[in-house]
Amino acid sequence: MKTLTKKQLGFYGVAGMGPNILNLIVGAYLCDALLTVGFSQNIENWTYMNKALVVAAVWSIFVTIAKIIDGIADVPLGAWTDRLRTKWGKRRPAILIGLVPMVLSYLMMLVVPVKDESIINTIWYGLWLALFYTFYTLTMVTYYATFSEVTESSKDRVYLSNVKSTVDIIYFILGYAAIPGIIGLFNIRIIALLFLPFVLTMLIPLLMIKERSTLEADVKKYKEEHPNDTIAQIEEDPGMIDSIKYTFKNKDFLIWMGLYSVLQFGLQIYLTGFNVYYSGTMSFTGMYTMIAQVAAFAPVPFTLILFNHISKKKGFKFAYLYALGIFTIGMIFATFVRPSVFPDLNIRLIAAVIANVICSFGIGAFFSVTYTVPSQIAADEKKKTGRSHPAMYFAIQGLFGALVTSIAVGVVWVNIKANVPISDTFFLREAGGSGLLTLIVAIACLTAFVLAFWLPKSLNNIGKTDYELLEKKAEEKAEREFEE
Numbered sequence: 001m002k003t004l005t006k007k008q009l010g011f012y013g014v015a016g017m018g019p020n021i022l023n024l025i026v027g028a029y030l031c032d033a034l035l036t037v038g039f040s041q042n043i044e045n046w047t048y049m050n051k052a053l054v055v056a057a058v059w060s061i062f063v064t065i066a067k068i069i070d071g072i073a074d075v076p077l078g079a080w081t082d083r084l085r086t087k088w089g090k091r092r093p094a095i096l097i098g099l100v101p102m103v104l105s106y107l108m109m110l111v112v113p114v115k116d117e118s119i120i121n122t123i124w125y126g127l128w129l130a131l132f133y134t135f136y137t138l139t140m141v142t143y144y145a146t147f148s149e150v151t152e153s154s155k156d157r158v159y160l161s162n163v164k165s166t167v168d169i170i171y172f173i174l175g176y177a178a179i180p181g182i183i184g185l186f187n188i189r190i191i192a193l194l195f196l197p198f199v200l201t202m203l204i205p206l207l208m209i210k211e212r213s214t215l216e217a218d219v220k221k222y223k224e225e226h227p228n229d230t231i232a233q234i235e236e237d238p239g240m241i242d243s244i245k246y247t248f249k250n251k252d253f254l255i256w257m258g259l260y261s262v263l264q265f266g267l268q269i270y271l272t273g274f275n276v277y278y279s280g281t282m283s284f285t286g287m288y289t290m291i292a293q294v295a296a297f298a299p300v301p302f303t304l305i306l307f308n309h310i311s312k313k314k315g316f317k318f319a320y321l322y323a324l325g326i327f328t329i330g331m332i333f334a335t336f337v338r339p340s341v342f343p344d345l346n347i348r349l350i351a352a353v354i355a356n357v358i359c360s361f362g363i364g365a366f367f368s369v370t371y372t373v374p375s376q377i378a379a380d381e382k383k384k385t386g387r388s389h390p391a392m393y394f395a396i397q398g399l400f401g402a403l404v405t406s407i408a409v410g411v412v413w414v415n416i417k418a419n420v421p422i423s424d425t426f427f428l429r430e431a432g433g434s435g436l437l438t439l440i441v442a443i444a445c446l447t448a449f450v451l452a453f454w455l456p457k458s459l460n461n462i463g464k465t466d467y468e469l470l471e472k473k474a475e476e477k478a479e480r481e482f483e484e
Helices: 006-012 017-033 056-083 091-108 119-148 154-182 188-194 196-208 216-225 230-234 240-249 251-281 286-297 300-314 316-335 345-385 390-419 432-454 467-483
Strands: none
Touching: 006 154, 006 196, 017 091, 017 119, 017 154, 017 188, 017 196, 017 251, 056 091, 056 119, 056 240, 056 390, 091 119, 091 196, 119 154, 119 196, 119 345, 119 390, 154 188, 154 251, 154 286, 154 300, 154 345, 188 196, 240 251, 240 390, 251 286, 251 345, 251 390, 251 432, 286 345, 300 316, 300 345, 316 345, 316 432, 345 390, 390 432
């Protein structure tokens, strides 16, 4: 695949914004909008019809199953896109095959078959939710796999990951701040339709990716005509079983997955439940929620610059510990921001803004590294062994993320929100179980902080200023050994 210039990479990093926004709306809004439990402000707009449309206990099971299917589908879909054989290459066809059904599933999630609480509605939304996650996965795991293919150095991969992380903040502000700000004007279903055109950003890789044919005859012909292309000569696309084996044999990746899973548990509860938390526990209107969320995400492009500076000077491990540590502090502070401590609504908003600004110093790093680490590991493996299966690393990461999310959202959050009653206990004094949100996130982040001390030295080199020189020397050595 043809590598892109730095200017082109800046544009390429925007591509995933549209599908990401749709995924955000489905996970953070539409799944909760089928029930009224937990809301206290703007209920008629936060929910489809101001009443329950699904059976809560059964819906919890469907959400869990959909997330598990999403995770399981990552692996065969990742292997499929890594080995796809067409005259147009393997990435563009895979993106297109995932994009169209994803949009259709999203639209079907907005249809209401029965106007009252019904098992029919529960099954309907459960099936379309599973299909949406499956085709969203195919689209995005293919896109992320290209991160190691359209870049030629770790410096470019860090740059592309940072661009993607900054774009993530933009869609997070749109999704988590702008939507609460306009929720008083529109119903959540109307808002979901208004955001649908953003999906057109995924046309960018379809236009920018330049691939050779992956048909076996064409690949063989290219190798015969380009004997000096050392990477092409040794490159292989392992089958799904071999690809899985290679991925799980990579110790650096397994260590990363342990840390990633713990952190995702906390983050997914926060990202999924924030609207219920702010509306219920904090008693914020849509505008107050928007202000609080802008405080969390708006500073991220600047805090990400600081994170990258620390990475260059101290290494990835130190910088990541810094991000985890400061985010944990912000979440602990947020745990004490509630009506019983700050009865005045405006003062409570100011306290929430302060907590979120503190958290913003870690948020950008959490997004960026999920793209940088797998793509770097995949690129390193390809240079050492010739094995090219970057989608599988993102697929396995997606599998771990989906399994953790299914537990965090489908089991823990849904049941805490619905079944933990209001009590005199400090953390449950307001709005029952939703008052536990910040405490759960703080504990998960603190656990991840401890685990981060076991990050391998190989990952610590990512972002260091002298890493490119070491990488270039390694490439030259590999070329000499191949020629010999």
